[in-house]
Amino acid sequence: MSKHPLPPDQDPDFVPTHCPNRHCRFHLPSDEPWPKRKSGFYERRSDGAKFQLYLCLHCRRRFSTRAFCADYWLRYRQLLPQIASLASNGTGLRQAGRHLQVSHTTIGRHLARLGRHCLVFQRQLTQSLTIDEPVAFDGFETFEFSQFHPFHLNVAAGKDSWFLYEVTDAPLRRKGRMTAAQKARRKVLENELGRPDPAAIEIGVERLIGALLEKAPTDGTLELESDEHPAYRKVVTRLRSRTELRVSITHRTTNSRRARTADNPLFAVNLTDLLLRHSQANHRRETIAFSKRRQRAMDRAHIFQVWRNAVKRRRENGTDETAAMRIGLATHPMGWNDVLGRRCFPHHQPLEPWRMEYYRGEIKTAALKDRQSRHELKRAF
Numbered sequence: 464m465s466k467h468p469l470p471p472d473q474d475p476d477f478v479p480t481h482c483p484n485r486h487c488r489f490h491l492p493s494d495e496p497w498p499k500r501k502s503g504f505y506e507r508r509s510d511g512a513k514f515q516l517y518l519c520l521h522c523r524r525r526f527s528t529r530a531f532c533a534d535y536w537l538r539y540r541q542l543l544p545q546i547a548s549l550a551s552n553g554t555g556l557r558q559a560g561r562h563l564q565v566s567h568t569t570i571g572r573h574l575a576r577l578g579r580h581c582l583v584f585q586r587q588l589t590q591s592l593t594i595d596e597p598v599a600f601d602g603f604e605t606f607e608f609s610q611f612h613p614f615h616l617n618v619a620a621g622k623d624s625w626f627l628y629e630v631t632d633a634p635l636r637r638k639g640r641m642t643a644a645q646k647a648r649r650k651v652l653e654n655e656l657g658r659p660d661p662a663a664i665e666i667g668v669e670r671l672i673g674a675l676l677e678k679a680p681t682d683g684t685l686e687l688e689s690d691e692h693p694a695y696r697k698v699v700t701r702l703r704s705r706t707e708l709r710v711s712i713t714h715r716t717t718n719s720r721r722a723r724t725a726d727n728p729l730f731a732v733n734l735t736d737l738l739l740r741h742s743q744a745n746h747r748r749e750t751i752a753f754s755k756r757r758q759r760a761m762d763r764a765h766i767f768q769v770w771r772n773a774v775k776r777r778r779e780n781g782t783d784e785t786a787a788m789r790i791g792l793a794t795h796p797m798g799w800n801d802v803l804g805r806r807c808f809p810h811h812q813p814l815e816p817w818r819m820e821y822y823r824g825e826i827k828t829a830a831l832k833d834r835q836s837r838h839e840l841k842r843a844f
Contacts, residue, residue: 468804471531472514479517483530485810487522492811497521505529533580533803537573539565544799546573550763551770555744555752571759578762579822579838581769583807583814588773588792589628590812594678596790597622597686599732600671600695602633602664603739605746607757608830611637611652614757616739616764617667619675620731622688626786627735627771629674630764631817632757632826633667634659656829664694670817672702672712679710687712688728690719735771743767758826765821773797 471477481497482489489497498520504513505527514527534540542563549559556574560567599622602615615633620626636659637649660666672687679685689695699714715728723733743763744752754760773787774797787793809822820826824838 468801470533470804471528471806472512474528477528477531479528479531481808481811482519482522482524483526483806483808484519484522484524485808487519487524489519489521490808490810531806533576533806535806537576539569542569542573543577543803546570547577547766547770547799547803550574550577550766551742551774553742553744553747555750557752558744574759574766575762575824575838578759578765579809580803580807581765582818582822583809583812584769584802585765585772586812586814586818587807588769588787589678592678592790592792593680594621594628594675594685595680596624597688597728598628598675599688599729600668601690601729601732601736602668602692603736603746604635605754605760607754607760607828611649612828612830613637614760615664615667616760617664617671618732618735618739619671620735621786621790622686622728622731624786624789625731625734625771625777626790626792627768628678629671630761630768631667631671632761632764633663634757634829635663636661652830656832659829664692665698668695668698669702670815672698674815676702676708676710676712681709684711684713687714688732689714689716690729691716692719738771739767742770756826756828756831758821758824758828761821761826769802773802774799 468474479499481492482499484490499517500520502516502518502525505516506513514529516525516527518525529535534543537543542565545563546559549562554562556567556570559570598619600617600619602617604613604615606613613635615635617631617633618627619629621628641649676685687699696714699712702708703712717728721727723730727733739746740748744750745754745760745763771786773785773793775785776796777784777786777789783796785793785796788796809819814822822838824836827835
């Protein structure tokens with residue numbers, strides 16, 4: 464990636480290469496010439512800035528260069544990088560709202576957009592990636608809505624690079640020590656809302672490892688490190704039995720009670736867990752900033768993933784090397800203006816159905832019942 468690219472609406476040399484209308488046949492990159500022409504200028508009322516307008520001669524849609532910016536159709540365009548920085552440095556929604564003097568609901572909407580953008584940005588960043596290191600994976604336990612609704616963030620990180628390859632989710636049943644009143648409350652909630660799928664961890668981890676297998680060298684080996692959770696062994700055994708699989712899987716386990724030092728084979732994922740607790744307000748212990756919806760937690764997880772990989776230095780002391788630089792996906796540390804320099808179109812990086820669920824905001828919070836929301840893509844042409 465080029466260093467510090469100008470946003471399309473500020474780059475005088477920017478020329479769109481595809482139609483931003485996702486229903487147009489020229490939306491996807493193609494060798495076929497895209498018929499378009501310039502069609503005047505759009506003048507912004509607030510400051511008089513002018514932006515080049517184009518007309519797609521196929522779908523007849525007009526659009527400006529701003530249609531290729533990550534902050535398209537936003538009123539407060541300067542907020543996205545600021546909110547991304549605050550969210551990845553331990554700030555809650557209301558704290559960020561007070562700092563930027565906007566409503567906490569505005570912060571929430573911007574975080575949802577940032578989550579969608581970062582999900583596709585990560586796919587673009589790893590498009591040509593081949594995993595050539597062992598990968599450690601584990602489940603980071605947190606909760607949504609209340610402590611009666613725990614879930615896992617399944618994370619996979621490179622053992623040597625600490626690059627955060629994948630993040631998935633898995634709803635859980637509340638367990639551990641509970642009072643008689645808490646057990647009774649759990650029973651009432653499960654009768655009303657249903658009990659979480661007992662195989663949810665297996666489903667989430669299978670998606671996680673499946674995504675890793677796509678990046679493993681063909682006819683090579685994917686080396687996995689995990690703790691001794693029985694669901695992990697079941698998933699690996701099931702994946703090994705696939706006849707179409709052209710990658711062998713080596714799976715090593717480590718006792719979860721082993722000291723979490725740099726000598727621990729799971730250090731990369733343990734460090735990821737530590738950073739999640741430290742830099743994400745919604746995952747801190749005994750906090751009132753916990754996630755009210757699992758979808759919003761996943762949005763922030765995708766922001767964290769890009770921050771951990773491309774923005775944050777691998778080590779606080781030392782060089783400016785990032786995890787993405789360590790595995791050859793970047794040549795320089797990125798700032799949030801770099802990450803948000805170009806709009807990411809989801810259909811340009813084909814997303815699996817479960818990733819599209821994240822993108823469209825379709826992850827349900829059981830406690831909300833019918834009061835769910837999803838991203839309708841109304842303003843994506």
